[in-house]
Amino acid sequence: MKTLLSTALMLSLAACATAPGDTSRNDPYEDFNRAMLDFNLGLDRAILEPVSQGYRTVTPRWGRDRVNDFFVNLGEPITFVNDVLQGDAERAAQTTVRFVVNSTVGLGGFFDIMRFEGLESHDEDFGQTLAVWGVDSGPYIVLPLLGSTNPRDIVGFGFDRAMNPTNTINYTTDSDDELPVRIGLGVLNGINSRADLQEQIETLRSQPEPYVALRRNHTSRRDAEIRNGQSDPNAYQDLPDFDDY
Numbered sequence: 001m002k003t004l005l006s007t008a009l010m011l012s013l014a015a016c017a018t019a020p021g022d023t024s025r026n027d028p029y030e031d032f033n034r035a036m037l038d039f040n041l042g043l044d045r046a047i048l049e050p051v052s053q054g055y056r057t058v059t060p061r062w063g064r065d066r067v068n069d070f071f072v073n074l075g076e077p078i079t080f081v082n083d084v085l086q087g088d089a090e091r092a093a094q095t096t097v098r099f100v101v102n103s104t105v106g107l108g109g110f111f112d113i114m115r116f117e118g119l120e121s122h123d124e125d126f127g128q129t130l131a132v133w134g135v136d137s138g139p140y141i142v143l144p145l146l147g148s149t150n151p152r153d154i155v156g157f158g159f160d161r162a163m164n165p166t167n168t169i170n171y172t173t174d175s176d177d178e179l180p181v182r183i184g185l186g187v188l189n190g191i192n193s194r195a196d197l198q199e200q201i202e203t204l205r206s207q208p209e210p211y212v213a214l215r216r217n218h219t220s221r222r223d224a225e226i227r228n229g230q231s232d233p234n235a236y237q238d239l240p241d242f243d244d245y
Helices: 005-010 030-057 061-072 076-085 089-104 126-133 151-162 173-194 198-206 210-226
Strands: 142-145 147-151
Touching: 030 142, 030 173, 030 198, 030 210, 061 089, 061 173, 076 089, 076 126, 076 151, 126 151, 126 210, 147 151, 147 210, 151 173, 198 210
Parallel strands: none
Antiparallel strands: 142 147
């Protein structure tokens, strides 16, 4: 969903993934990372924030929720693949039920029916799968446009994009229209995600040391994802959630 430049811009300051523990102990490229964070923050201020604020003005909360539900549902197949690769049959079954019901009764995923029934979504990616398999994360890295990541999760990002079953979906009957539609969906996903994170981003900017705040928050969040919601008690827990930014 985020292989296109326009979509990467919308999700630029995000953290793709980091290893469990405090990445300050595994940050040999800190000077480079700080420069890239400054670049991403400046890009956000100049382009992404104005676009997302305009989008919020014309799109009510209900509409943004429907867009979010649609893209969460679109990501369920890759979550299922990684549930299976991690050997978690129960969560794989839950993902299957969510995808089938939401894609049908939920009108193509625009309504998260299963959330209303108490079955919340969960995200799994190949970076998490590699962590479960014992692969070391490598050093913390901040990339222009793509944000926070590490070598393990760069590999995971590529695997997820290549293996996502939704790659085989044709959104139109005309092959000439397929690429524009995919680009449009990617841009919409990025704008919608950025619009819903305005308060978190403002909190990040207000931190005395935004770089350290993002790195620490990102580390504890990623550790919780790898542990399926059970955070390392030694991880930082006192910051807002910047991880989708």
